[in-house]
Amino acid sequence: MINTVAIQGVKGSFHHIVSQEFFEKPVDIIECMTFDRVVEALINGECDAAIMALENSIAGSIIPNYAMIDNNHLHIVGEHYLDIQHNLMALPSQRIEDIKEVYSHPMALLQCKRFFRGYPHIKLVEDKDTAEVADRIQKHKLKHIGAIASVLAAEIFELDVLAHSIQTIKHNETRFAVVKRTNSEVSESEINKASIKFEADHKRGSLATILNVMSDCKLNLTKIQSLPIIETPWKYAFFVDVTFDAYADFLKAKSLIEIMSPSFKLLGEYKNAKL
């Protein structure tokens, strides 16, 4: 049973939305200001699961989060996709002409830069979190201040949305992992996706050989990311996601790659959220 989930950010953050959408029953959340703290909460047993962004369609993989899952031997037990929409919000009855400063996370400010070119009177100020600013505006009844955050944050902190979907690139899909201390409890018949990590030599064709095995075993590759292994030149680690119809096919490929690669690690097996 999942009762408590650690998220990066506060209530109203995108990680909070994922915690609402992914689990069938309502869960309690632990608000964490960093991913380090999210992982700490999970390892210490303060929660049953954690939610961590893994990649987005603008910036690609969030490698430090992959590394934290890998180094702490955590297990990916599920995935969830969210289309990140940024909205400008303020206290009710404030108009956009009244707003003098907008506070938000540097990434959110960057993604909404073009919108604010139309409002040169507004000063953009970097802050720690998107939703936390919305909370602060309501708590201290801050006039002339705007936040960039989710519609959920506007609802929770009772702010008015002055402009919807103000991000420059309209479609910014982010993939989140649901992570636990122990392996998946998903039944084998439901598993149709896996995240693995393996190393391959710089030797010509060594990656191609492993991908051939995957292809022969009827696995589809949905993501591949090479990462140089620090302090070991000419050796590479690969983070790979694969989907499959039959779990037996994956098990067969796994046994073969375990023999072929000097290091093979299963980061998680779970249900594909993209079907």
Next chain:
Amino acid sequence: MINTVAIQGVKGSFHHIVSQEFFEKPVDIIECMTFDRVVEALINGECDAAIMALENSIAGSIIPNYAMIDNNHLHIVGEHYLDIQHNLMALPSQRIEDIKEVYSHPMALLQCKRFFRGYPHIKLVEDKDTAEVADRIQKHKLKHIGAIASVLAAEIFELDVLAHSIQTIKHNETRFAVVKRTNSEVSESEINKASIKFEADHKRGSLATILNVMSDCKLNLTKIQSLPIIETPWKYAFFVDVTFDAYADFLKAKSLIEIMSPSFKLLGEYKNAKL
């Protein structure tokens, strides 16, 4: 001839160090506060080349920079590796006990977090750039303030280094691209590395088939990065770097992949900096 080079950051920044190390003769630099501005300077003809970080061993690829090179049809004509070392610096005669606040780029602060745990009296404040803070400290003779930046920045702005290499992960190698508006002027006999982009279907084995061709043509893969194509589900673009001994081998592989992939693009061919 390369006379003027656009860099991200100011004098003393890591991009500035690369501009000093890569070119045989001294070059003038254009200081840019964003990568957008770097690319603009290059496209407008304000400079002959630009330097852009592409990836580092901690965080992986800087996908937005790859996208800017791709979308603006720029050409990678060289690469350079730099081991990023962060140093704490202040006005001469200041001791670490005198420092009350340290200003730097959020990424530098993050990478040095562990060092500052030993100095809880120091407040860390996010700023735009690493070297720019060093400049400001000297210009306004700011006491009790520290910067985190390169040794070059300490030299240029005449600050004393209070602690060397204070980053948590000691080895953080960053790969930079030298980019131009037109294709490489490197002679064919010197070219032994290339950056390419191609698309492949979600269809089982389509990537493996292309990697097999590369392997058959004696290319070594040094980097691979998949990126979902926005608005086109189940299709993927791959950024791939390959090295080779003979340029003719690369040309052969290129002709084959051009036939096999719905889209093939050469981002640049250049001399491998890792030999």
